[in-house]
Amino acid sequence: MDKRLGAGDRVRVADDLFWAQCAPGTISAPPNAVTAISGTWDGSLTRQEHSALGTNTVYWVWFDEPQYDGDGDGPHRGGSIWENALTILKKNESALRI
DSSP: OOOOOOTTOEEEEOTTSSSSTTOEEEEEOOOHHHHHHHOOOBTTTEEEEEETTEEEEEEEEEEEEEEOOTTSOOOEEEEEEEGGGEEEOOTTOOSOOO
């Protein structure tokens, strides 16, 4: 997937991701505490996450409302979200789908 999001883009997390389902938020560079652990991010906005689920490009998203992760930990104000689980919101578009 090559949608390449930018800093400040408003997004919505997919409803089938393992955490933060349907959460609206804003793309941002990750906080220093995150890069201190993960290292620098490509262009300050993305990194490659390698796991048993494959390799995914992730973005840092600051959520509009804090979210709990898949283990029930949190609430988290932001987090790494897979690129393919993000939908960009158009100006004035509601994050909620009816």
